Structure formats: structure tokens, C-alpha cells
Amino acid sequence: MTRAPLRSGARPPLSRLPAVVLLWIGGAVLLTASVAVAITLGPAGLSVREVVAVVYDHLGGPPSGTTDIRDGIVWNLRLPQTLLAALCGAGLGLCGAILQSLLRNPLADPYVLGVSSGASTGAVLIVILGIGSGVVGLSGGAFVGALVAFVLVLLLAHVAGGAPAHVILAGVAATQLFSALTSFIVITAADPEQTRGVLFWLLGSLGGADWFDVAMVLGVLSAGFAVCLIHARAMDAFAFGEKSAAGLGVDVRRVRASLFVATALMTAAVVSVAGAIGFVGLVLPHAARAIVGPGHRRLLPATALIGAIFLVWVDAVARTALAPQELPVGVVTALVGVPAFAVILWRRKAGR
Structure with a gap:
């Protein structure tokens, strides 16, 4: 008698549990090793042993024995930047997985909601026009702009009927609107130095990372990840369509609203500290x-792990490829993402 295939989202058989556990352990070890090695890359030559010693020192262990300058390079510069890269990669990958499930569109990514463009406009208002600069900084302005863009998308989608296709169309409209506003402000009010700085940030940059950024993004992503795991089985049901999900007992409106809000907040947090980094969530x-x-109970953690490892190495390449000049992270992800995007399109055409 043939065995029925495993349903999407169902628990794996006991024989596969060790492999799943080994997969998570291997991913965590690979991420830790990637972070340790990536910190050593740069103009100041560092070893993994030296990096580990400095970290243990700051966590209450024995003195590292290194100089104050090298200690500062590890603890105040490279470690926050590398950890922030891991968090941003995990967050963007997670948001992409959620949107592709909710919208039933394999080409959806976090920027389909127009959040990135809204964040860009908020950052430009702070940097160039100085609006609210005494209250919030660039990251705060970007976060507020992202949330404003998300609210606008929800209003437009609600007026149009609230279907997933309407959310995509509203996101496209919001993206064009805020992109135009950003360009208008830069062209009419920015000096050349400001224009260069804003454009570099818009292409994605982790160079100004600090521990506050790491803590803020970690807090938002932890809350968002918890919400997503709670609704993991509901997202499995969305694969069969909203009507089928409702027939299985899923409160479609509540689940969709919760996940859209969680996705918008996570994307806003990432964009506010790192700028626009494309193709990771796609x-x-x-x-x-x-x-x-x-x-999704396996997909969401796996996507977060892969995204974290991927962006750690992208950031390392961006720092070292043209040293001492630093490439925008978004440029490197686009160079990798465009060929991958072409492969996805080809596989869809081939029906794979």
C-alpha cells in the first residue's frame, strides 16, 4: 500500500528529524564562522583568534591582550557592522518568504509594498531639508517614512478592494510616488556632497552601523519572527488560495493583516539602518x-539563516573588493540577484 505524501507544513517523519536538527545546527555553525571570518577582512589584518579574544574580553572574559585601536576596530566597527548585515539579511529573506506566500507570487519581495521608497523619502527629508532633525536622525526619519508609505499602500489597497493583486498595484503606485518625491528633493535642495551621501545610502550601506542599530533591528525582527511562526500553518493554507484557507478555519483577514504589519515593520527597520538592499527577499x-x-515552520528559519549568511559575505565583499573604497551593498546584491532572478523566470516558463 502506498504511503500518502506529506502535507505542506506537516511534521516530518521521525526518520527525518535528525537531518532537520543537523541542518539547523550546521546553519548556525556556518553563520557563526562566517561572522568570525568576515570580521577579520579589511585593511587592518586580524585573526579569528584575536576577534574571539576581544569578544570574550567585552563579555566579561579574560583580557584580550590586544591594543586599544585593534580592540576598537573589532568591537566598535566590524562586529556591529557584520552582525547588522546578518540581521538585515535574515529580515529581508524572511519578509520575502512571507510576501510570496501571502500574495501567491514567487516574484514578490519586501519592496513590493513601497516601504523602501517611503524610507528613502523620510531619510532625505532629514538629511537635506533638516525636517525633524532635532528629534530623529536619518534612521528615525527612514523608519517613519517607511511606515507612512505602508499606511498609504493599505489605504489604496482597501479602496481598491483589498485583494492580494490590489496590494501589489498599490505598492507599485506608492513606490513611484515616493521615488519621485525623493528625486525632486535631491535635485532641488541638495548640494553635491549631500547628493553623493544620499545616493550611496539609497544603494544600501552598512558602514555606519553601531550597537544601537543592532539592538533596534534585533528587537523588531525577533517580534516579527515570533508573529510569523505563530501563523506558519495559516501560511501553508494560503498556498491553496484564500477561499480554501478560510474553509480550513483560517481567519484570512486577521492573519493577512498581522503578517502585512509584521513584514512592513521588519522591512522598515532594515531599510532605516541599511538603505535599499534589493533581491535578497526575492x-x-x-x-x-x-x-x-x-x-513554513521549516522554511522561515531556513530563509532567515541563509539570508544572514548571504549578506554577511556580501558585506565582506563590498568592504574589500575595491578597498579602500567601499561598494554599496545593494550593488553587490543586484549583481548576484539579477542572474538568479533570470533563472527563476526561466524555471517558471519551463514549468519547474
Whole structure:
């Protein structure tokens, strides 16, 4: 008698549990090693042993024995930047997986909601026009702008009927609106130095990372990840359509609203500290599905792990490829993401 196939989101058989556990342990070890090695890359030559010693020192361990300058390079510069890269990669990958499930569109990514463009406008208002600069900084302005853009998208989608396709169309409209506002402000009010700084930030940059940024993004992503895991089985039901999900007992409106809000907040937090980093949320969920399957209880953690490892190495390449000049992180992700995007389109055409 043939055995029925495993349903999406169902628990794996006991025989597969060790492999799943080994997968998470291996991913965590690879992420830790990637962070340790990435910190050593740069003009100041560092070793992994020296990095570990400095970290233990600041966590209450024995003195590292290194100089104050090298200690500052590790603890105040490279470690926050590398950890922030890991968090941003995890957050963007997670948001992409959620949106592709909710919208039933494999080409959806976090910027389909117009959040990135709104964040850019908020940052430009702070940096160039100085609006609210005494109250919030660039990251705060970007966060507020992202939330304003998200509210606008929700209003437009609600007026149009609230279907997933309407959310995408509203996101496209909001993206164009805020992109135009950002360009208008830069062209009419910015001096050349401001224009260069804003454009570099808009392309994605982790160079100004500090421990406050790490703590803020970690807090938002932790809350968002918890919300997503709670609704993991509901997202499995969305794969069969909203009507089928409702027939399975899913409160479609509440779940969709909760996940959209969580996605918008996570994207806003990432964009506010790192600028616009594209293609991470588009490509990496597909890589995670190829490894662990479509069930969201496995897919979401796997996507977060892969996204974190990926962006740690992208940031390392951006720092060192043209040293001492630093490439925008968004440029590197686009160079990798565009070919991957082409492969996705080709696989869809081939029906794979």
C-alpha cells in the first residue's frame, strides 16, 4: 500500500528529524564562522583568534591582550557592522518568504509594498531639508517614512478592494510616488556632497552601523519572527488560495493583516539602518524552499539563516573588493540577484 505524501507544513517523519536538527545546527555553525571570518577582512589584518579574544574580553572574559585601536576596530566597527548585515539579511529573506506566500507570487519581495521608497523619502527629508532633525536622525526619519508609505499602500489597497493583486498595484503606485518625491528633493535642495551621501545610502550601506542599530533591528525582527511562526500553518493554507484557507478555519483577514504589519515593520527597520538592499527577499526564499521544502515552520528559519549568511559575505565583499573604497551593498546584491532572478523566470516558463 502506498504511503500518502506529506502535507505542506506537516511534521516530518521521525526518520527525518535528525537531518532537520543537523541542518539547523550546521546553519548556525556556518553563520557563526562566517561572522568570525568576515570580521577579520579589511585593511587592518586580524585573526579569528584575536576577534574571539576581544569578544570574550567585552563579555566579561579574560583580557584580550590586544591594543586599544585593534580592540576598537573589532568591537566598535566590524562586529556591529557584520552582525547588522546578518540581521538585515535574515529580515529581508524572511519578509520575502512571507510576501510570496501571502500574495501567491514567487516574484514578490519586501519592496513590493513601497516601504523602501517611503524610507528613502523620510531619510532625505532629514538629511537635506533638516525636517525633524532635532528629534530623529536619518534612521528615525527612514523608519517613519517607511511606515507612512505602508499606511498609504493599505489605504489604496482597501479602496481598491483589498485583494492580494490590489496590494501589489498599490505598492507599485506608492513606490513611484515616493521615488519621485525623493528625486525632486535631491535635485532641488541638495548640494553635491549631500547628493553623493544620499545616493550611496539609497544603494544600501552598512558602514555606519553601531550597537544601537543592532539592538533596534534585533528587537523588531525577533517580534516579527515570533508573529510569523505563530501563523506558519495559516501560511501553508494560503498556498491553496484564500477561499480554501478560510474553509480550513483560517481567519484570512486577521492573519493577512498581522503578517502585512509584521513584514512592513521588519522591512522598515532594515531599510532605516541599511538603505535599499534589493533581491535578497526575492531570491533567497526560493533557495530555502529547494533545501527544506514549502512548509513554513521549516522554511522561515531556513530563509532567515541563509539570508544572514548571504549578506554577511556580501558585506565582506563590498568592504574589500575595491578597498579602500567601499561598494554599496545593494550593488553587490543586484549583481548576484539579477542572474538568479533570470533563472527563476526561466524555471517558471519551463514549468519547474
